[in-house]
Amino acid sequence: RKEVEQDPGPFNVPEGATVAFNCTYSNSASQSFFWYRQDCRKEPKLLMSVYSSGNEDGRFTAQLNRASQYISLLIRDSKLSDSATYLCVVGGYNKLIFGAGTRLAVHP
Amino acid sequence: DAGVIQSPRHEVTEMGQEVTLRCKPISGHNSLFWYRQTMMRGLELLIYFNNNVPIDDSGMPEDRFSAKMPNASFSTLKIQPSEPRDSAVYFCASNNPQEHYTFGSGTRLTVV
Numbered sequence: 001r002k003e004v005e006q007d008p009g010p011f012n013v014p015e016g017a018t019v020a021f022n023c024t025y026s027n028s029a030s031q032s033f034f035w036y037r038q039d040c041r042k043e044p045k046l047l048m049s050v051y052s053s054g055n056e057d058g059r060f061t062a063q064l065n066r067a068s069q070y071i072s073l074l075i076r077d078s079k080l081s082d083s084a085t086y087l088c089v090v091g092g093y094n095k096l097i098f099g100a101g102t103r104l105a106v107h108p
Numbered sequence: 109d110a111g112v113i114q115s116p117r118h119e120v121t122e123m124g125q126e127v128t129l130r131c132k133p134i135s136g137h138n139s140l141f142w143y144r145q146t147m148m149r150g151l152e153l154l155i156y157f158n159n160n161v162p163i164d165d166s167g168m169p170e171d172r173f174s175a176k177m178p179n180a181s182f183s184t185l186k187i188q189p190s191e192p193r194d195s196a197v198y199f200c201a202s203n204n205p206q207e208h209y210t211f212g213s214g215t216r217l218t219v220v
Contacts (some may be wrong), residue, residue, distance in 0.1 A: 034208050045212035094139055094205045100150040
């Protein structure tokens, strides 16, 4: 079983749609959680950290359920510029483990 | 800050040649990571350093791969001899403990 599992997609959605990505992780001792975004032929970049209480950054909302070892990312009012691969990331004290990513394609 | 700096951006080499990838982490970051990304396997952690000391090299695929960090501002990843299956994008990243990583722009390696 992979340490971090994500649905690879692709998710093809129209502009303005709401889309949700899910992720599960296997190590219950994990301490840090992030969502990264990776554009084609570019490096991964931090989108947002994920906190137990849930957190929101504009159109993006992240949730963490430690009991179920489950992380989610919700994107509201999708824009064309949201098209990218979204990586779920889980870490211990230092080392981060990346999921394989979920590809999102937003179309007009 | 200039961010994590990697060189070269692109490298094309013949099978059997030695390849050296370079990375300069963000100043003040204690940890440095080398990743490899392919379509088939995604992002794989090869090795990471804390305070210039290699901590976990279990991801290094085989003895042809080696990495060094002689000081806090420089690291190298060397492949000798290179093989076509080593073709990938190699990323370097740095951070401080429990913080998110910052990645460099990557080196796209093609071995023909």
